[in-house]
Amino acid sequence: MKTQQKYSLFLFIFIISLSSFSQSKTKKGYDIKGEEVTFIFNLKDYPNIENNGDSVDDVFVSGEFNNWAKDQWRMTKLNDTLYTLKKDLSDFTTDFDWEFKFIVNSEHWAEPTSDFKNATDAMSDQGWYYGVYNLKLYSAFATDYGNITFRLKGYENAKKVILSGTFNRWDETGFKMKRTEDGWKVTLQLRPDIYQYKFIIDGNFWLTDPQNPSKTENEFGGYNSVIDVQKNVKFRLCDYQDAEIVILSGDFNNWSEHEFEMQKVDGCWIYNQRLSGGKHHYKFIVDGEWITDPINTVKEYDDEGNINSVCMVK
Structure with missing residues (x-):
């Protein structure tokens, strides 16, 4: 491996x-x-x-x-x-x-x-x-105050369990897991992104995460577990005080025109959404009218020539 x-x-x-x-x-x-x-x-x-x-x-x-x-x-x-x-x-x-x-x-x-x-x-x-x-x-470091905890149940007789993945270039020594009452665990601080990982039991047995159904095939004909680390993003529109309905629409909800209805809080329209790491295109729909984010200067054309606001999650 x-x-x-x-x-x-x-x-x-x-x-x-x-x-x-x-x-x-x-x-x-x-x-x-x-x-x-x-x-x-x-x-x-x-x-x-x-x-x-x-x-x-x-x-x-x-x-x-x-x-x-x-x-x-x-x-x-x-x-x-x-x-x-x-x-x-x-x-x-x-x-x-x-x-x-x-x-x-x-x-x-x-x-x-x-x-x-x-x-x-x-x-x-x-x-x-x-x-x-x-x-x-x-792309990761171990800390008790991290945002993602990896757990492996069982394997009480193992002497050592290592967490390895794309976040540390498949290093076989870096993230040593700690014993728990029912298995092993380690907590990492991870930036938003999609990562592949496995557990290494006693240095020679590579194991996908039994508790995680999300897997992807690797180049050896086996599988790696997959985790999507997301970040909460607050979208805010502080104009259009007289609007009746404001919708957040983007590539993260397949450009839905009704799914993410924003709420008015302290004079601004607000919507919180967890997003994966990377670039996301979005717009607001104000009473049926599509607009870009007036306070976000970062915009891009999509494949159809439309101009969208850009949200970078990292």
């Missing part, structure tokens, strides 16, 4: 759980909260820099994401030893795993030692080896 990693993925980037940078050992060299990546450099974690006798004037982040530039991503100095740099997740595209390092004064590479959990060795273009960090960006 390792070849399941060949599946193409929607690159709605998200994250593995991370350590706090308030500790003396930053572990991974970065932290992620919400939609921001914070790179963390603590001088005390790098003896080769702290003990070389040179003053630290500037610290930069250098990696695959900026073509290993030595002087582009300048960090902010918080105190004598701590530097940080915040970047939006949107700055990182196309890949799930980025190598990076810190460079002091644009010339001294800070070497992450072997006790850093996410530091590895790699070979440079010049042929010598150096320690690097790996910034891992997956």
Whole structure:
């Protein structure tokens, strides 16, 4: 089943759980909260820099994401030893795993030692080896406060159960499930999207979710379980105070002219609808007249030449 990693993925980037940078050992060299990546450099974690006798004037982040530039991503100095740099997740595209390092004064590479959990060795273009960090960006991370809980009943005699799917590129080690009274569970934070997944029992038995009837055939002649993670979207129309009936119509309800009747709340017409991740076209029907959303500037033509408002769910 390792070849399941060949599946193409929607690159709605998200994250593995991370350590706090308030500790003396930053572990991974970065932290992620919400939609921001914070790179963390603590001088005390790098003896080769702290003990070389040179003053630290500037610290930069250098990696695959900026073509290993030595002087582009300048960090902010918080105190004598701590530097940080915040970047939006949107700055990182196309890949799930980025190598990076810190460079002091644009010339001294800070070497992450072997006790850093996410530091590895790699070979440079010049042929010598150096320690690097790996910034891992997956579409999911495990947390007790996540929005989706996966459960597997039974298998009490199993030693280990792993959740694997398109949300972590079919990684066979990342999401270890916890024992419960009647089986196993793990909770993830997932962005809206349609995901495929399986359970791995003791490292060799791949199992679809017995409690989930939604499945899709895979390239090996078997099946993967499917979950559609949706997000609540509030549609609002605050004009047309004298209208009698306002309908929300879009590709998510097959352009129904009567199904989603909006309610008037505090002077605005409101409708809440859960939607899958991706792009959705919609319009309002005001007393029989079709209009685009007057406060949404994002519009597109459909295949028939009609102009529709666009809602992006991510």
